[in-house]
Amino acid sequence: MNDQNGLASEARRLVTHRFPHAVGAILGGSAAQGRTSASSDLDVAVLLPDSDTTRREVIRHDGRLAELFIHTTADIQRALEHNRGNRRGTLLFIYDQGLPLLDLHGDVDRSRTQARALLAMGPSALTPAEWDRGRYLLTCFMDDLIDAPSTNRYEQLALADHTLREAVHLLTAHHRAWTGIGKWLPRRLLQADPERGRALLDGHQRVAERGDTASLAAAVERILDLTGGPLREGYVQR
The missing domain is CATH 1.20.120 (Four Helix Bundle (Hemerythrin (Met), subunit A))
Structure with missing residues (x-):
C-alpha cells in the first residue's frame, strides 16, 4: 500500500508539472495495483480541455518512465469505443481498474462508467x-x-x-x-x-x-x- 501511495503521489506530481491545465487523470497498470518494481513505468491517462490535442506520449519524469494516454474531454468517449474495437482494451482497463488522481468536473468518473459498460459488453466480434x-x-x-x-x-x-x-x-x-x-x-x-x-x-x-x-x-x-x-x-x- 505504501508503494501504491508513493507511486500515486509521483504520478500526481507528473500531471501537475506537465499538465497544469488537466481536468482529470488516473493511474493505471501495475502501479495502481501496488505491483511494481524499481524499474516499472507509470501508465497515466490524462484528460485535457477540448482546446488541446489527443495523443500518446512516453516521457521520463524524476527518473521513471511514464506512458501517457492523453485525450481531450471531447475525444475520450470515441477513444474508449475504439479501444473495444481493437480487442485489447488497454485504455478501458486503465479507466476501470485505475486509481483516480484528479477529477475537476467529473469527466474521469463518467469515463470510468463508460469503460466498465464497454468491458461488460466484451470486445467487438470478428467479421x-x-x-x-x-x-x-x-x-x-x-x-x-x-x-x-x-x-x-x-x-x-x-x-x-x-x-x-x-x-x-x-x-x-x-x-x-x-x-x-x-x-x-x-x-x-x-x-x-x-x-x-x-x-x-x-x-x-x-x-x-x-x-x-x-x-x-x-x-x-x-x-x-x-x-x-x-x-x-x-x-x-x-
Missing part, C-alpha cells in the same frame, strides 16, 4: 472476413512451422512466434475475450481458455527449448477445429 483471414494465416503459419527444417532454428522460432500470436487472436475471439500483446498475451490467453491456452504456450516453449514443433502444431489444430477448420485453397481476400 466473417476477419475470421477467414485469421484461419488462413494460422493455417499457413502452422504448415510452414511443420515443414521448417529442425536445423534452421531462426525460421522455426520466427514461425512459432507468428503461429502463437495468430492462434491467440482466434482463440480469444472465439470466447469473445480480451486479447493482449507482450506480457499480456499469455495473461489474457490463460484467462480466456486455461486448457487450450496452456497447450499453446507449452507447445511454443517446446519449440524454443527443444526444436520440437509437434506439440504446438497439435495445439493449433485444436484451435482451427474449434473455429471452422484449416483454410487453404478457396480463400479469397477482397
Whole structure:
C-alpha cells in the first residue's frame, strides 16, 4: 500500500508539472495495483480541455518512465469505443481498474462508467472476413512451422512466434475475450481458455527449448477445429 501511495503521489506530481491545465487523470497498470518494481513505468491517462490535442506520449519524469494516454474531454468517449474495437482494451482497463488522481468536473468518473459498460459488453466480434483471414494465416503459419527444417532454428522460432500470436487472436475471439500483446498475451490467453491456452504456450516453449514443433502444431489444430477448420485453397481476400 505504501508503494501504491508513493507511486500515486509521483504520478500526481507528473500531471501537475506537465499538465497544469488537466481536468482529470488516473493511474493505471501495475502501479495502481501496488505491483511494481524499481524499474516499472507509470501508465497515466490524462484528460485535457477540448482546446488541446489527443495523443500518446512516453516521457521520463524524476527518473521513471511514464506512458501517457492523453485525450481531450471531447475525444475520450470515441477513444474508449475504439479501444473495444481493437480487442485489447488497454485504455478501458486503465479507466476501470485505475486509481483516480484528479477529477475537476467529473469527466474521469463518467469515463470510468463508460469503460466498465464497454468491458461488460466484451470486445467487438470478428467479421466473417476477419475470421477467414485469421484461419488462413494460422493455417499457413502452422504448415510452414511443420515443414521448417529442425536445423534452421531462426525460421522455426520466427514461425512459432507468428503461429502463437495468430492462434491467440482466434482463440480469444472465439470466447469473445480480451486479447493482449507482450506480457499480456499469455495473461489474457490463460484467462480466456486455461486448457487450450496452456497447450499453446507449452507447445511454443517446446519449440524454443527443444526444436520440437509437434506439440504446438497439435495445439493449433485444436484451435482451427474449434473455429471452422484449416483454410487453404478457396480463400479469397477482397
